[in-house]
Amino acid sequence: xxxxIAQLCISLDGCYAGPRDDEPxxxxxxxxxxxxxxxxxxxxxxxxxxxxxxxxxEANVNDEVIAESFARPGAYVMGRRMFxxxxxxxxxxxxxxxxxxxxxxxxxxxLERQGGTSFTFVTDGLxxxxxxxxxxxxxxxxxxAGGGTMIKHxxxxxxxxxxxxxxxxxxxxxxQRLLDVNIGAREGIELVPExxxxxxxxxxxxxxxxxxxxxxxxxxxxxxxxxxxx
Amino acid sequence: xxxxIAQLCISLDGCYAGPRDDEPxxxxxxxxxxxxxxxxxxxxxxxxxxxxxxxxxEANVNDEVIAESFARPGAYVMGRRMFxxxxxxxxxxxxxxxxxxxxxxxxxxxLERQGGTSFTFVTDGLxxxxxxxxxxxxxxxxxxAGGGTMIKHxxxxxxxxxxxxxxxxxxxxxxQRLLDVNIGAREGIELVPExxxxxxxxxxxxxxxxxxxxxxxxxxxxxxxxxxxx
Numbered sequence: 356x357x358x359x360i361a362q363l364c365i366s367l368d369g370c371y372a373g374p375r376d377d378e379p380x381x382x383x384x385x386x387x388x389x390x391x392x393x394x395x396x397x398x399x400x401x402x403x404x405x406x407x408x409x410x411x412x413e414a415n416v417n418d419e420v421i422a423e424s425f426a427r428p429g430a431y432v433m434g435r436r437m438f439x440x441x442x443x444x445x446x447x448x449x450x451x452x453x454x455x456x457x458x459x460x461x462x463x464x465x466l467e468r469q470g471g472t473s474f475t476f477v478t479d480g481l482x483x484x485x486x487x488x489x490x491x492x493x494x495x496x497x498x499x500a501g502g503g504t505m506i507k508h509x510x511x512x513x514x515x516x517x518x519x520x521x522x523x524x525x526x527x528x529x530x531q532r533l534l535d536v537n538i539g540a541r542e543g544i545e546l547v548p549e550x551x552x553x554x555x556x557x558x559x560x561x562x563x564x565x566x567x568x569x570x571x572x573x574x575x576x577x578x579x580x581x582x583x584x585x
Numbered sequence: 586x587x588x589x590i591a592q593l594c595i596s597l598d599g600c601y602a603g604p605r606d607d608e609p610x611x612x613x614x615x616x617x618x619x620x621x622x623x624x625x626x627x628x629x630x631x632x633x634x635x636x637x638x639x640x641x642x643e644a645n646v647n648d649e650v651i652a653e654s655f656a657r658p659g660a661y662v663m664g665r666r667m668f669x670x671x672x673x674x675x676x677x678x679x680x681x682x683x684x685x686x687x688x689x690x691x692x693x694x695x696l697e698r699q700g701g702t703s704f705t706f707v708t709d710g711l712x713x714x715x716x717x718x719x720x721x722x723x724x725x726x727x728x729x730a731g732g733g734t735m736i737k738h739x740x741x742x743x744x745x746x747x748x749x750x751x752x753x754x755x756x757x758x759x760x761q762r763l764l765d766v767n768i769g770a771r772e773g774i775e776l777v778p779e780x781x782x783x784x785x786x787x788x789x790x791x792x793x794x795x796x797x798x799x800x801x802x803x804x805x806x807x808x809x810x811x812x813x814x815x
Binding site for chain 2: 366367368369373374382385387388389391392395398510520522524525526527528529530532533534535536537538540541543544545546547548551553555558560562569570571572573575
């Protein structure tokens with residue numbers, strides 16, 4: 356059975372881009388500089404450059420992480436905002452090379468693109484999109500491609516089996532946060548690290564998502580027995 | 586020359602405690618459950634329990650990280666809020682065993698405690714407290730003990746040489762953020778990982794703080810030459 360996986364680049368303060376901005380030219384917005392910093396290691400990888408039909412790049416361990424992230428999914432799920440932003444720049448041969456299921460409120464005909472990518476528009480929600488992606492993925496995994504809101508939503512709903520975070524050693528101070536999930540203040544989402552690859556540019560940690568669990572006080576080794584009883 | 590160092594436990598979403606709360610009994614506040622979760626690995630360590638004169642604990646690699654964090658500083662700098670919260674529970678033999686310089690607006694006589702801890706109240710700012718701590722630390726390091734606001738302030742002012750983050754694999758969703766430093770949206774604080782110790786409970790990464798640097802757009806490998814020019 357396919358797992359539902361996602362991966363994200365984040366700063367040490369948990370941001371994947373600068374603060375949201377209404378600047379119509381996104382490249383001039385304050386969102387862009389943080390996003391570019393966090394994803395710089397990706398654009399330096401040979402696997403990414405190859406997928407985008409660019410010359411050069413470095414074949415290193417970060418490159419292998421990217422190559423693997425292209426190889427594992429047999430289908431993708433994507434939010435409407437990410438699709439809208441990508442439709443034009445991705446062009447006739449988008450980098451997914453697999454069926455993509457776009458969660459949206461607007462009905463639209465399926466789009467077939469070159470290189471194995473298709474876009475199917477799903478109007479009955481994320482769970483339905485995941486079910487359709489699982490059927491299309493065969494033995495491979497279903498990846499939530501993004502954006503952040505879609506991944507967050509999958510985490511909140513307990514639909515994500517695995518999350519790989521690419522921790523980039525920079526502090527942005529403020530920005531869009533991928534993990535500000537809407538759960539109670541007395542519960543957290545527990546994860547279990549299953550693989551760790553550390554490089555100077557980025558630390559890749561792949562987590563199994565255990566799911567929501569209550570956050571409990573302990574007695575601090577008996578030091579604070581009865582704490583909170585007063 | 587002493588380095589100025591700090592260490593923090595943070596969740597994957599960059600929080601060190603739950604959201605700020607005015608509940609007078611802190612143990613009943615929504616701040617506490619997140620803080621307890623993030624620091625649970627500490628209380629399970631033998632070095633911490635030993636320092637607090639408790640029985641038990643586990644001698645493992647996390648324990649060594651704690652033991653080292655007690656061994657390296659020759660003096661501490663602390664915020665006023667942390668001192669106020671700790672003064673009573675720390676008692677006659679606080680766990681610092683070194684001179685502590687408390688940044689405050691209130692003049693107060695120096696306190697001498699058992700076991701090598703003293704508290705000196707510094708009313709002319711963080712830089713002065715660090716200078717006094719350096720003079721007291723000898724060959725050892727100066728640690729910013731906390732709280733979060735003080736560490737943030739040292740980062741903003743470029744006064745921190747090293748930051749060790751203990752990344753705990755839990756998502757809190759909302760809470761107090763240690764790294765929401767007040768810098769411009771087009772600059773970040775760059776760090777360079779110098780040591781990484783990974784365990785299932787927590788990933789310890791020690792970073793050298795490089796300092797503020799502009800966040801620049803790149804051309805995404807030539808794909809977006811001229812981006813943002815329109």
